[in-house]
Amino acid sequence: MKVLCYGVRDVERPFFEKLAKDYNLEVTCTSNFLNTKETAELAKGFDCVVLRANCFANKENLDLYKEYGVEYVLTRTVGTNHIDIPYAKELGFKMAFVPFYSPNAISELAVTHAMMLLRHMSYTTYKTGVKKDFTVDANMFSKEIRNCTVGVVGLGRIGMTTAKLFKGLGANVLGQDLFPKTGVEDIVTQVELDELLAKSDIVCLHCPFIPENGKVVTKEFLAKMKEGAILINAARGELQDVPALVEALESGHLAGLGIDVLENESTVFFKDFKGGDIEDPTINKLINMYPRVLVSPHMGSYTDEAVTNMIETSFQNLTEFVETGDCKNKIK
Missing domain, CATH: 3.40.50.720 (NAD(P)-binding Rossmann-like Domain)
Structure with a gap:
């Protein structure tokens, strides 16, 4: 399972890398946010994308994801208003969020x-x-x-x-x-x-x-x-x-x-x-x-514990989707 994670800061990379091994996922991290056609194009060849706040899964980007064969649009946030949820459902994406963290x-x-x-x-x-x-x-x-x-x-x-x-x-x-x-x-x-x-x-x-x-x-x-x-x-x-x-x-x-x-x-x-x-x-x-x-620039969750919680829950969500076809944290 190939996973592209957006908006990953350098200090967060070791957390992604460790947890990717734990969940047997092939994870690629990019510091880019999903906000242009070019950043959406980074998802070519990936099965799943993991977004964060200020990554905008709008109609244009979702259309590209569909074209590229992305199946899972996950967000490592509690909020989901950066995703066009009705349109994503229309296209058949499986989506999940992180209900809480530290x-x-x-x-x-x-x-x-x-x-x-x-x-x-x-x-x-x-x-x-x-x-x-x-x-x-x-x-x-x-x-x-x-x-x-x-x-x-x-x-x-x-x-x-x-x-x-x-x-x-x-x-x-x-x-x-x-x-x-x-x-x-x-x-x-x-x-x-x-x-x-x-x-x-x-x-x-x-x-x-x-x-x-x-x-x-x-x-x-x-x-x-x-x-x-x-x-x-x-x-x-x-x-x-x-x-x-x-x-x-x-x-x-x-x-x-x-x-x-x-x-x-x-x-x-x-x-x-x-x-x-x-x-x-x-x-x-x-x-x-x-x-x-x-x-402060929306850094409340910028701690070791919170970052671990958000990444691990996202990887758990993906694993649950793959293994059961459903997820308790799916976006409804």
């Missing part, structure tokens, strides 16, 4: 963003490391996390892991989920969203984006947040209204923002804009608010 990877990044903003570490280390100014000023003064309330929106695997991490640091943790959880009272106190926003010094988003429900972080959402609070989004870029975020930051109502995601992020993430500006003026304005705004 929740700690995302949670630890969210906590890191939050603690850097709370303790003003980006501001401080920029001042000492770049400006060589080692004076202590009022901008470095902060609360301790144990004197803060942290609100977690979305109490799935990742949200609950984030809640546990903040609880371990001594914070008072509030949580909200569309489907309230049981048996978590020792970690998180569940409240309505409005109460969570009003009381939380730090708000972390770990909820899915549901298109019919629209954006979660709107002007109204931000206005309900506690004055001077910090917002963290390591979930989905579609959840946030960027102009509303800029306005809340400019007014000072929002003290800090840490994000690992953007809407339409492929226009920005994984590209080098050194010496120039980003085309979208609103995104450009947001990023220029550093160090009050910390942006």
Whole structure:
């Protein structure tokens, strides 16, 4: 079984190579993302492709895959909106996704963003490391996390892991989920969203984006947040209204923002804009608010454990398809 894996970074290759041997697969890795006819053509001679976020299996690319004899279109992500699923089904591709991977990877990044903003570490280390100014000023003064309330929106695997991490640091943790959880009272106190926003010094988003429900972080959402609070989004870029975020930051109502995601992020993430500006003026304005705004390029899953989970589940999905004709993680 010949497998082409897209968007593989050099540091990830040893994980692919080891697991390919474990699953007896002939795996080829490319750093290219699936985003042009040329990158689709790389799949000639392969039985299976493994995609990641920002690899677009659209009609044009799927037609080429069909022409080349590709049978399996897998993605090593939880999200599947980069695949034209109805058309792929029409063409008869077998498809599967990764339903979850190490929740700690995302949670630890969210906590890191939050603690850097709370303790003003980006501001401080920029001042000492770049400006060589080692004076202590009022901008470095902060609360301790144990004197803060942290609100977690979305109490799935990742949200609950984030809640546990903040609880371990001594914070008072509030949580909200569309489907309230049981048996978590020792970690998180569940409240309505409005109460969570009003009381939380730090708000972390770990909820899915549901298109019919629209954006979660709107002007109204931000206005309900506690004055001077910090917002963290390591979930989905579609959840946030960027102009509303800029306005809340400019007014000072929002003290800090840490994000690992953007809407339409492929226009920005994984590209080098050194010496120039980003085309979208609103995104450009947001990023220029550093160090009050910390942006990481969708690297929440960029850890040893998460990468192993994503690759291994993808190879398990393929093996299950080959051996049984079906897969528990198939895209429906």
